[in-house]
Amino acid sequence: MIWTKFFRRPPVFRAVAEEYLGISLAKCCNEYQRYTRYRMDHWVYPTIGSKRINKIKPPEILACIQEFEKGAPSQARRLLQVLSGVFKYAKVQGWCDHNPADGLGIALKPYSYKGFKHISIKQMPDFLADVDARVTLDAAAVTAFWLIAYTAVRRGEAVNADLSEFDFSDGLWTIPAERMKMKRPHLVPLAAPVVNLLEEWLEERNRIGIVGNKLFGGIGGHRPLHVITQAGWRGRMTIHGFRKVFSTAAHESGLWNIDAIELQLAHIIPGVRGVYNKAAMLEERRRLMDWYAEQVHNWRGTVARL
Template sequence: MALTDTAIRKAKPEAKARRLFDGGGLYLEISPKGGKWWRLKYRHANKEKRLSLGTYPETGLADAREKRATARKLLASGVDPSEHRKAEKAAGVERSANSFEVVAREWHVKQSKAWVEDHASRIMLRLENDVFPWIGAKPIGELSAKELLTTVNRVVARGAIESAHRVLQNCGQVLRYAIATGRSERNPATDLKGALPPVNETHRAAITEPASIAPLLRAIDGYTGAFVTKSALRLAPLLFVRPGELRQAEWSEFDLDAGDWNIPAARMKMRQPHLVPLAPQAIATLRELHALTGRGRYVFPGARSRTRPMSNNAVNAALRRMGFAKDEMTGHGFRAMARTVLDEVLHFRPDYIEHQLAHAVRDPNGRAYNRTAHLTERRKMMSAWADYLDNLRTGGNVVLLRSYA
């Protein structure tokens, strides 16, 4: 039976906490000391959760039922009431429940579960710096294309055109989420197609010509800086992972006997675990480095603290020290180097290469390949690549040294 004000007032505490149920998941919990708290029990994403709705008598029965109805409306739209409340608190009490900032923070919490931490942080920083101060308090359903363009043009005005495009993209994603959850009826970001100056496409600097790769490899061999940095430089072309994946590598992820590096999903850009087959040359470099850093967590610990990975600029700084300009070669450029040569010179199948680059490769039925897809062929490819680099380094002809069939 539904609760009444009279029943609530007369309810006495007992030796153990007791609950008086009103229906629809709403109940009043009475502590042994007499405190009375409204709670809402609900399920979201197949998990049972509870939401505090205030204390009695400050929150009366009618108020509690109204809060239950609001929470139920959010659930019907696919929104977790608990996450919505956190977004409201983060935005500040002056923001309305359906303001752009509240909905954006709610969207961010939901999406960031599938993002790496650095990516999630960059997006929130972008919203906090370039969006919330201007339209954060605006009810999201009332936001106009003109207001959105004015906000994004502030980013354009400081010369950050690429950032402006990303700000608009993120705002569009928030607005689509608002439509899906019943807080808005249209997305004004779609009206701004072509409204921003185009981005001058630039590519990360990379050396891809075999004749130029050879001097780079010899320069790495002659590097006189820190041994940890030199090891990272040696492994960068052999493994061609993203710079962040390399510098944050942990010894627990490696099985040197099996020749495998298993990178967990949490550290991958696409939030999918990734397997990197290790050629004998990579294993030899790792075993040598293990003698120095193997007792710690990180393969490449920082220069100032072994409890943190090496700086994200360490490899690029080393390349500059060796005389390679920033428009000539970067740490990320080793990926373009491998992709180009494996395809155009060594003629490996593009899907093998793309899978090893941890790109979103799909099979003919549209399903994503798993981490072990084409593993035998990829092991052969990684060994062929390592041998090819050795041949370049020593001045040999740019052909394979042996068959990998």
């Protein structure tokens, strides 16, 4: 909907924001789209959503951002960027004369990005033993956690998985481009323990009556993180940390082609190497994931529940 056709005076902030987000988020992955809209719905719209776009003052915007900043200091500037984009869009449409969000970053607390916390390989046996011994969460959350642990996929790629993406007979998970960060389809070889894990989950899924195409029935993206929390490792390990552990273990082993490791992490290989690796090195990646599943199994010890 083009609001210039319906408004003689500038529209309210929410109307402009929704029009802007419809354009700016079009090529973003579904998880990022949902998260961006969640932040707007909970932290911005309740305060300035109903105000005319040309009547909003910098202190009102700053109040929204600073309230959000209390719980997510690393994301405050990103939310400010979204709001700034809304006002830039409104300005070119002729709905306001300036961008009141411009320069507000100076009032936010300095934040030094430290990366995603992750434990060392030596700590993995203790960590996974605590998961096996302490966690009593629902099977969907726990299975999603182990799927991430064994495959090093991103959290959103796991919790939002669709049943149609899996070929258990071929041991292959094909994640479509629209669900990937880089908007390219991604192949994930499934080692035998992972196939067993998912087949057991499908039986449990049927038993408890989950229906629909979503593998985990639409659980929230935060649920696998709750496994880490209940195991007592929150603050030391993160879900994204599994990608770092996988990368470290694979590289340090000296057994695998570097490009195979990077492709398994869905990273873009630069230059000529990237052009000639479009074959995806699938066979080597199958062997890599079989090897890594054995590493995880060994870390879990004899109490592994597979």
